[in-house]
Amino acid sequence: xxxxxxxxxxxxxxxxxxxxxxxxxxxxxxxxxxxxxxxxxxxxxxxxxxxxxxxxxxxxxxxxxxxxxxxxxxxxxxxxxxxxxxxxxxxxxxxxxxxxxxxxxxxxxxxxxxxxxxxxxxxxxxxxxxxxxxxxxxxxxxxxxxxxxxxxxxxxxxxxxxxxxxxxxxxxxxxxxxxxxxxxxxxxxxxxxxxxxxxxxxxxxxxxxxxxxxxxxxxxxxxxxxxxxxxxxxxxxxxxxxxxxxxxxxxxxxxxxxxxxxxxxxxxxxxxxxxxxxxxxxxx
Numbered sequence: 001x002x003x004x005x006x007x008x009x010x011x012x013x014x015x016x017x018x019x020x021x022x023x024x025x026x027x028x029x030x031x032x033x034x035x036x037x038x039x040x041x042x043x044x045x046x047x048x049x050x051x052x053x054x055x056x057x058x059x060x061x062x063x064x065x066x067x068x069x070x071x072x073x074x075x076x077x078x079x080x081x082x083x084x085x086x087x088x089x090x091x092x093x094x095x096x097x098x099x100x101x102x103x104x105x106x107x108x109x110x111x112x113x114x115x116x117x118x119x120x121x122x123x124x125x126x127x128x129x130x131x132x133x134x135x136x137x138x139x140x141x142x143x144x145x146x147x148x149x150x151x152x153x154x155x156x157x158x159x160x161x162x163x164x165x166x167x168x169x170x171x172x173x174x175x176x177x178x179x180x181x182x183x184x185x186x187x188x189x190x191x192x193x194x195x196x197x198x199x200x201x202x203x204x205x206x207x208x209x210x211x212x213x214x215x216x217x218x219x220x221x222x223x224x225x226x227x228x229x230x231x232x233x234x235x236x237x238x239x240x241x242x243x244x245x246x247x248x249x250x251x252x253x254x255x256x257x258x259x260x261x262x263x264x265x266x267x268x269x270x271x272x273x274x275x276x277x278x279x280x281x282x283x284x
Contacts, residue, residue, distance in 0.1 A: 002137040002139045002140045003139050006139060006140065009073075009074065009076055009077040009080075011077075013077030013078050013081055013082055017075075017078075017090060017225070017226040018225060018226055020075050020226065021071050021074075021075070021225070021226035023074050024067070024070045024072070024073065024074035025070070025071055027070040027073075027074065028063075028066040028067035028068070028069065028070030028071065029063070029066070029067060031066055031070060032062070032066040032067075038269045039062070039066075040284075041268070041269055041271055041284060042062045042065060042268040042269055043059075043062055044273075044283055044284060045268045045270075045271075045272055045273070046058040046061055046062055046268060048194070048196050048283065049193070049194035049195075049196065050194070061263050061264050061268075064264030065264045065265070065266070065269070067264075068113045068264050068265050069267075069269065071113075071222065071226070072113040072114055072116065072117070072222055075117070075226065076116055076147070078090065078117075079116055079117060079120040079147060080147035080150070084124050084151070087117075087121055087124065088121070090117070090226070090227045090228060091117045091118065091120075091121035091227070091228040091229075092227065092229050092230070093121060093122070093125075093230045093231075094231045094232065095232035095233060096232060098216055098232040098235060099126075099174075099216060099232060100214055100216075103213070103214045103235075104169050104170070104172075104211055104212060104213035105169075105174045105175070105213055105214055105215075106169065106175045106177055106204065106208050106211065106213045106214070106215050106216070107122075107176045107177065107216055107217075107218050107232075108177055108179075108216065108217045108251070108254075109176055109177065109178050109217075109218050109220070110178065110217075110219060110254075110255045110258060110266070111178055111180055111181060111267040111270070112219060112220050112221065112222075112262070112265045112266055112267070113220075113222055113265045114220035114221055114222040114228045114229075114230075114265065115178065115220045117222075117230070118218060118220035118230035119148070119176050120148075122174070122176070122218075122230065123148075123152065123153040124151050127152065127153075127154075127173045127174060128153045128154070128173065128174055128176050129153070129154040129156075129165070129168035129169075129173035129174070129175050129176065130148065130153065130154070130155050130175070130176040130177070130178075131155070131156060131157070131158050131160070131165060131177070131178075132144065132145075132157060132158065133157070133158050134157050134158075134159070154168055154173060156168075162203060162206060162207055162210070165177070165207050165211070166207060166210050169207070169211035169213050170211060175207065175211075175213070176218075177203070177204060177207065179201045179203045179204045179251070180200070180201075180251065181201075181267070181270055181272065182198065182199050182270070182271060182272050182273065182274045182275050183199075183201050184199070185199055185275050187201055187202055187203060187206075188201050188248075188275070189244050189245050189248050190277055191245060191249040191252055192249065192252070193255075193256070193272065194256060196273060197276075197277055198252070198272060198273055199274075200249075200251065200252055201248070202244040202248055204240075204247070204248075204251055205239070205240035205241075205244060205248070206240075208239065208240055209240050214236070215235065215236045215239055216232055216233065216234075216235050216236075217232070217233040217236070217254055218230060218231065218232050218233070219231050219233070219258050221262060221265065222265055236250075271284050
């Protein structure tokens, strides 16, 4: 099935961008009804984070999320196989001036659906290093690695740990880091995420401190016409502080602000509240 999916992604990447976007929307509409477990997780996450919204509004966001993530996935073929000129045309980069030329840099990238377009576009201009989770399917794992490396990017498995990340930073790479999900209790603290205690990795502060690097946030946005906007924000000052809880909360507060701008584009399918404080019942 994975080989068939990859073949379809390769075929559709020849189509116009708007057509690919419509195909992705249709797949998202279908999968919303076919993948019951992820539909349930998405609904629970939205209910926990937005209790003030009506059930109808949360349902609209949930369905929009499935369409957005499938649209972005359908467009992966563009980034894995299309010429660089096409990628430059469909991904606009804003805020390049926020990347300091005289400092080591960690690019903090929250899990929005357009992140593949952002990281592939950046790798055309700057030396990018990133971490990834090994995929269960060998064919998809190999394709993901080949895609990320096609413009000279460095990618290594999460199991390699933070030492590899620091090594890449010290070698002059821009480290593209996505630490805003629930990776379990190890190396995490509980901080509020839309008011709900969430296990949050302390890795961003650790890597910035050990690597003596500046943290520059970057958020990818999927635009209505199928194009992307990758936006850099000003470097964080006074980070890290040495207080893991304060630093993790700052990270998640930034994520919250961006989610409110485009709620359907955050990764709600992920079990963000999987790890609970001792004694608290599970959500999923």
